[in-house]
Amino acid sequence: MQSQTVLIEKKKKITESINLHNRLGSALWRLPTEVLSEIFIHCLPETSHPTSALAPMLLTVICRRWREVAMDMPNLWCRLLLKVCGDWQRKVLCYDSWLKRSRGLPLSLVFHCYAHNSTWLVRNLLRPYINEIVSLAVFAVRLIDKPERMAAYLPALQELTLSTVGCGLPVPTTGHSFSPNLRSLTVIGPLFDLGIISSFNPVWSHLTHVNLAMRHLNAFFHLLHLCFALSSSKICIIHNRTQALEPFTHAKLQALHINSGTNCLPDLFNALSLPDLRILNVSYSQTWHHKEFMAFLMRSNCPLERIFGLGVTMTDEQRAECVALIPSLQTV
Structure with missing residues (x-):
């Protein structure tokens, strides 16, 4: 008797599951094409490769209506x-x-x-x-x-x-x-050096973002001279400078991510001014050069919002000095 009761209960749950599935399927079938299209957009993976296991290819094998909708959406492809x-x-x-x-x-x-x-x-x-x-x-x-x-x-x-x-x-x-x-x-x-950077003209004048590895810090300064429209940059410096750096101001750079284990920050902070800088990310620097950094901030008078990076350690006192100097600074 108990076994029969268990079977009846299982059958009831299976029936309820089938009915729920049918109701959901019916609801999806009745969705307007505009809503279904929006759902399809959110199904896309970060990178699309032709495989039946991922959207948008997957969407074309569910049912005829889904295939018609997906095939009629150019932005899926x-x-x-x-x-x-x-x-x-x-x-x-x-x-x-x-x-x-x-x-x-x-x-x-x-x-x-x-x-x-x-x-x-x-x-x-x-x-x-x-x-x-x-x-x-x-x-x-x-x-x-x-x-x-x-x-x-x-x-x-x-x-x-x-x-x-x-x-x-x-x-x-x-x-x-x-x-x-x-x-x-x-x-x-x-690695980019002065010669290679010069050979790339005139492409630099159009760029607003660059992500490159440089042999020397002076190559980065040469790049800044040529990229006068630059608003963001990710740069890796492999070796320290090979010659003295002339002071330079870049008026449009808003985000700078510099990765260097050569301890080139003092030279960078002493020579460069960035009056529009909002984000600074410094990674793998051997030492944090606070004196030079504060001089850089005062000279640039920039609306800095964030400073962060790997291998950079500030004391609480240094953080307080930065925040006192730059009111827009929210995260250090």
Whole structure:
């Protein structure tokens, strides 16, 4: 008798679960297309790769209506991660089908390049979409021929990331072929010096963000002279300066993240003025040079809001001095 009661109770719970599922399914089916579209947008992963296990591909196999809605939403198909390896001819059909669904909207693409002839392969794929690509990241995971050539002839390009870590590749030798619309440049791997920075003209004058590794602090100052529109920068200094630094004021830089184990902060603080600085992130400095930093703050007279970073330690007294000098400073 007890066993029969248990079975009846289980059957009841299963029936209730089925009914709830049917009601939910019915409710989802009745959702207006606008609401369903908004839900689909929130389903997108951070990086999109053609796989049936992730949106937007997953959304196309749930039911016919979901597929129709998803296929009719160009903004679901504007981000794509592509792997240049293996059977490229088969992959390119899938990638091209994906990109066609974007219907002319701005595209954000990430390439993981394994093949030696990646540049030629990728440029053939991108040719129909050169006016739509606004963001491009190229990660070279083996020796390939000049990855920066993938960014050439993309007139709408605004953001470019080039990574050649572990590939033994030299830094790109010219910026002349980059789009005049380029605003953000990140180069991971090679070190920039004065010569390479000079060879990149005129691209620097357009940039508002740069993320680079520098051989010396004077190379960073040279970069600041050329990037007069710069509003944010992430810089790694590998060696200390090789010559005296002339005082310099950059009027537009609002966020500076400087990573250096060479203890170059005194030289930086003594020579640089940043009257519009809002955020300062200093990482891996061997010593915090408070006297030079306070002189930098007084000279810059900037609306600083935050100071933070790894390996930087201030005393309570030093924090109080900073807050007293900069009323806008909220976090130290």
